[in-house]
Amino acid sequence: MRVLLRNPRRELDIAGPRRVHALLADLELNRESHLVIRNGTLVPSDEELAADDVVEIRPVISGGAV
Amino acid sequence: MKCRVCREPAVIDVPRHNANFCAPHFLDMCRRQVRKAIDDFDMLEADDRILIAVSGGKDSLAIWDMLIDLGYQADGLYIGLGIGSYSDVSGEYARAFATERGLHLIEVSLRDDYGYDVPTATAATRRVPCSACGMSKRHLFDKAAIDGDYTVLVTGHNLDDEAAVLYGNTLRWELEYLARQLPTLPAGNGFPKKVKPLVRLSERETAAWCIIRGIDYLVDECPIAAGNRHLGFKAALNTIEAESPGTKTAFYLNFVEKVAPLLAAHAFANDVTLHPCTRCGAPTTGEICAFCHLVETASAHEPVPVELITGKGARRR
Ligand code: SF4
Ligand SMILES: [Zn+2]
Ligand SMILES: [Zn+2]
Numbered sequence: 081m082r083v084l085l086r087n088p089r090r091e092l093d094i095a096g097p098r099r100v101h102a103l104l105a106d107l108e109l110n111r112e113s114h115l116v117i118r119n120g121t122l123v124p125s126d127e128e129l130a131a132d133d134v135v136e137i138r139p140v141i142s143g144g145a146v
Numbered sequence: 147m148k149c150r151v152c153r154e155p156a157v158i159d160v161p162r163h164n165a166n167f168c169a170p171h172f173l174d175m176c177r178r179q180v181r182k183a184i185d186d187f188d189m190l191e192a193d194d195r196i197l198i199a200v201s202g203g204k205d206s207l208a209i210w211d212m213l214i215d216l217g218y219q220a221d222g223l224y225i226g227l228g229i230g231s232y233s234d235v236s237g238e239y240a241r242a243f244a245t246e247r248g249l250h251l252i253e254v255s256l257r258d259d260y261g262y263d264v265p266t267a268t269a270a271t272r273r274v275p276c277s278a279c280g281m282s283k284r285h286l287f288d289k290a291a292i293d294g295d296y297t298v299l300v301t302g303h304n305l306d307d308e309a310a311v312l313y314g315n316t317l318r319w320e321l322e323y324l325a326r327q328l329p330t331l332p333a334g335n336g337f338p339k340k341v342k343p344l345v346r347l348s349e350r351e352t353a354a355w356c357i358i359r360g361i362d363y364l365v366d367e368c369p370i371a372a373g374n375r376h377l378g379f380k381a382a383l384n385t386i387e388a389e390s391p392g393t394k395t396a397f398y399l400n401f402v403e404k405v406a407p408l409l410a411a412h413a414f415a416n417d418v419t420l421h422p423c424t425r426c427g428a429p430t431t432g433e434i435c436a437f438c439h440l441v442e443t444a445s446a447h448e449p450v451p452v453e454l455i456t457g458k459g460a461r462r463r
Pocket of ligand 1: 264280371
């Protein structure tokens with residue numbers, strides 16, 4: 081599957097199928113700080129992503145002094 | 147995964163509530179949390195004139211959307227910080243959100259209105275960028291709220307923001323900062339009332355609200371933020387949260403409920419000496435306030451591009 085990552089923007093090809101939580105674990109990304117989006121829709125952590133899916137892993141952490 | 151409420155397929159799991167939700171029931175959960183924060187901490191009245199500090203990011207657009215959705219009247223205030231293309235794009239998101247919904251967005255530009263921008267202020271003051279930036283924002287938000295006769299200033303600080311600041315202040319036992327880290331600060335001493343209605347929602351949840359509601363926000367981060375201490379605290383807390391869901395919520399909300407009242411005597415210890423700045427009228431301990439000092443120093447400095455700051459800033463931190 082094609083995976084779009086942000087900050088910095090980059091794309092990866094990952095072998096599928098793969099569950100969302102396993103994909104995040106493979107990439108060493110914390111589930112608390114990321115959402116996974118497929119076709120504009122959120123996908124929950126136990127969802128199976130297909131080999132031909134295109135997904136975005138969106139970081140949700142904002143920085144800066146507040 | 148099925149929605150806890152309706153058993154339809156879920157779109158998100160929320161480990162800290164040990165629950166999964168479909169899109170409509172997730173939005174309901176968010177509304178309930180914001181409603182509860184507003185009620186528990188006496189944040190807003192139905193007839194308040196609300197000003198929201200809007201950055202173009204997920205939190206400020208989510209809270210603007212939620213407050214309108216809950217029936218409040220609220221205008222936005224956007225401050226152009228002059229942080230290269232990041233600021234240009236964030237302004238576009240804020241403007242588009244307001245225009246599409248027929249909402250009123252007030253705009254202030256550091257460069258056009260005060261003769262400096264954040265990269266230049268950083269170079270001129272030789273401090274970390276977030277210091278001049280944060281001070282400018284706080285001053286201008288307060289000023290706009292007072293000048294515009296708004297009864298309350300709303301900011302988009304979420305649970306993760308507050309837990310990270312609390313963590314930092316606790317590690318150093320900064321009693322005065324701790325005592326003032328409340329979700330509602332009353333008006334007084336020349337400052338407007340300030341409230342944080344998102345304190346019961348995590349960043350993951352405010353981002354999910356935007357995605358479900360179709361709100362376009364700026365996902366890219368401030369190029370200056372990368373690697374700062376605040377982000378390190380968030381990452382540390384999220385490592386704990388992943389092992390033990392609900393920790394951030396308990397850490398912050400139990401602090402507000404159980405510890406902050408014990409520290410109340412420390413909260414406004416220094417405010418008694420405040421008087422109006424001779425230049426701008428803002429409350430200050432000196433003759434001229436820190437913002438007016440900054441304007442003087444930074445506007446006299448040759449403009450500095452953001453690229454220079456991001457390179458230097460990374461080393462200095
Ligand atoms: S992260 Fe960027 S926008 Fe936020 S306070 Fe720091 S310099 Fe300002
Ligand atoms: Zn449901
Ligand atoms: Zn002043």
